[in-house]
Amino acid sequence: MAQDVSSARAVLLTGAAGRIGGNFFEHAKERYRFRLAHRDAAKLAAAAGEEHEAISLDVADPDACRAACDGIDTVVHLAADPSPEADFYGSLLDNNIKGTYNVFRAAADAGCRRIVYASSVHAVFAYPLDVQAKTDSPVRPANMYGVSKCFGEALAACFANDGLSSIAVRIGAYEAPWVHENPTAEAMAMYVSHRDLNQLLTRCVDADDVPFAIVHGVSDNRFKRLDLTSTRELLGYAPEDDGFALFGAGLRD
Secondary structure (H helix, E strand, O other): OOOOOOOOOEEEEEOOOOHHHHHHHHHHOOOOEEEEEEOOOHHHHHHHOOOOEEEEOOOOOHHHHHHHHOOOOEEEEOOOOOOOOOOHHHHHHHHHHHHHHHHHHHHHHOOOOEEEEEEEHHHHOOOOOOOOEOOOOOOOOOOHHHHHHHHHHHHHHHHHHOOOEEEEEEEOEEOOHHHHHOOOHHHHHOEEOHHHHHHHHHHHHHOOOOOEEEEEEOOOOOOOOEOOHHHHHHHOOOOOOOHHHHHOOOOOO
């Protein structure tokens, strides 16, 4: 029997049909009342069931974003082109720049409590491998995808100044087929498992009194490309996995 979540916190999840969105929904579907958003709502209808809602959403459409945010407490904004090779005019401008602005603007206008924005390790990817980026390190993107994520972090800071609680999560190398196929030491230093990122996103949604923050989404890897000190202190994040141990990458007997 499905659990009644009618009185739970209302969460708009954009990019709900993606790998991260789908896993987070499965993890938290009994904790929140979700409005699942994707370009094609039919892809989400079965998963939503009777307890949740599925809507079609093109984030490049500001009116659609305003409608999606109506009655929402927290927006978890995952929708974007996730490719480091994405073309700026062909994709990033609409999906990662205009779309991100539209969602922030809509969330603010609708009086949402918070937006949790999916940034990326690519916002600081140009640092040398022997430099561990901190949450307050100056951004240093290596590609236009990373630039689009820096833009989103700046939007989060800007809207936070006007009262919209905003948390930007720099997501590392999320568990994916390519990670299994080529588990290099560099990838493992950025690795984040399903359960660790689900925990972090939940903590971002539930945290009290966070006007603005940038937090780091990597697992408890023995070598970390992103420093976790401030993320642990702010949110109580307690990752359980270590990519190096899980994949045996970069280790010697």
